[in-house]
Amino acid sequence: MRIVVDGMGGDNAPAAIVQGCVDAAAVISDQIFIVGDESLIYKELDKYKYNHEQITVVHASDVITNDDAPVRAVRTKTESSMVKGITMIKEQQADLFISAGNTGAMMAGGLFILGRIQGIDRPALAATYPILLGKGVSLLVDSGANVECKPNNLLEYATMGSIYMQKVLDVDNPSVGLVNVGSEENKGTTIIKSAYEMLCRSNLNFHGNVEARDVPKGVCDVIVCDGFVGNVILKLTEGLAWSILKLLKVKFTTGLISKVGALLLAGKFKEIKAEFDYSEYGGAPILGVKGAMVKMHGSSSANAVKNTILKGIPFAENNVVQVIQDSVLEMEEVIISE
């Protein structure tokens, strides 16, 4: 397995990226390429002991930033770490691409450099959504790549998400839920109603509509929605968790008795914070392009980089792309019988 990591993407690049690669390399035997400005990357690498044959630097003189327009950046910044990294997948010099950089550019790079899997209309970003109290994760597809979608796109998200859950996260017969405003089948927009019917006719383990209140409880393994709603779910979760933790902090540090109580609970607070620590869960796979790509959170820490590498390996190893390709005919039958 050969993993190529964008050394220049994200708020903490290249320091956190390089450290995460070194930490990952210590526990796996796979090859890691770090693409980016070689003087900057080596400056970070030199801080650590590592196997010089296992970690290789690939020089890239340019960077795609978050301010760059995605499509234009991919077309023009051909010497950027993002474009060079994705091209290594295309040319089969590597098997898995990871970046904390510009999400739109990464999607565009997947589409233009790797191409979409034949029969997949809209590749999607799938985010792992942590279920509290150690109950694992749900996969939220699409979590932000396509703000508008057609019913067949939702069927694609459900199918690709189920395959990823099965092949990468080892969930047998993953259940699929469609985000809707009510659980009854006649609820929602015209697009949602039509997707509901397609999902019923599919071979997926379709659980039906799910209301947003049940998403944090882990009601289904795969949560399907358009990218607008997926973005709202992810970001609201982040914002609300932040607000609630802040509320606890303010309340528990007011008054002496509270402070003593909070001190006695210090260990538990650490456990609670860990449940919210996205860096443990790995990144968000891009599903539907001809190659394995994983997007990390822009502010990924070294630990997040390490975990994304470790959890990303089965994505490339277990032929997810090929299995998605094989499922296309089945999806087309469901769509045509509409």
Next chain:
Amino acid sequence: MRIVVDGMGGDNAPAAIVQGCVDAAAVISDQIFIVGDESLIYKELDKYKYNHEQITVVHASDVITNDDAPVRAVRTKTESSMVKGITMIKEQQADLFISAGNTGAMMAGGLFILGRIQGIDRPALAATYPILLGKGVSLLVDSGANVECKPNNLLEYATMGSIYMQKVLDVDNPSVGLVNVGSEENKGTTIIKSAYEMLCRSNLNFHGNVEARDVPKGVCDVIVCDGFVGNVILKLTEGLAWSILKLLKVKFTTGLISKVGALLLAGKFKEIKAEFDYSEYGGAPILGVKGAMVKMHGSSSANAVKNTILKGIPFAENNVVQVIQDSVLEMEEVIISE
């Protein structure tokens, strides 16, 4: 001021509804009508001391349940408490209608019995969204009435929400935010982009796009979105708050030291729970119909009923319906210049 309350709507009707009316009557001098099965309502009322001239029972022999199809129910169940209550507004026998019953039927009743305000295309449900740490509320419009909408509907929601915020919740020059996947102006769906332009041209205090992560922080007074997204925001907030509070409970009741710590923090936990107590915030006004209607949560307690009555009074008293009517021409100019 004459308030008519649906005595039969909601999970805890009629007991909690009647108790809430009695509790509200104790602190106001306004007239309260309770519509519903008079034998059931009187059975509850007889448990309390109350001013028999202030609280009057209006008999209704039928009930619209949550299983009823809204439009059909309003058309056929003419003797239901919901239809009779709304009709009292229409016939100017009362000024404010409150119900914890079937939301769809209440919207349909507003449309068919009261009628929409001329020039308003889509009446909306506006929910008060509590901002933690005592920072008041934002108003989320539409929070679930219309799952699909056009750009001009979003402008209507923004206008009606601003008027409500100003006239009922006493917020000067309320700021308006449009829920979107990013804060930049070119983000989102075709509908959102077009609504963004209309909002920029309007006389509203338009703050721009807001991401879902900033909604719980109280970024704007009025949060505008379609009813599908509004439903997702409200229900995800409810589900996530539940999950987090459950996590705290489980963690803090494991181990002796934690239990002692939790005991010392007992008072703070009460304060925290109170911040999440929706019964304090009043119900959700329906904006855009020719009359003042407030929808309560289906599982409203007596305290929620009381607060909805108290907080609903300025909605009817301050001519919100008339001010919305007056703003229609201004909205039309913004839409036409599109």
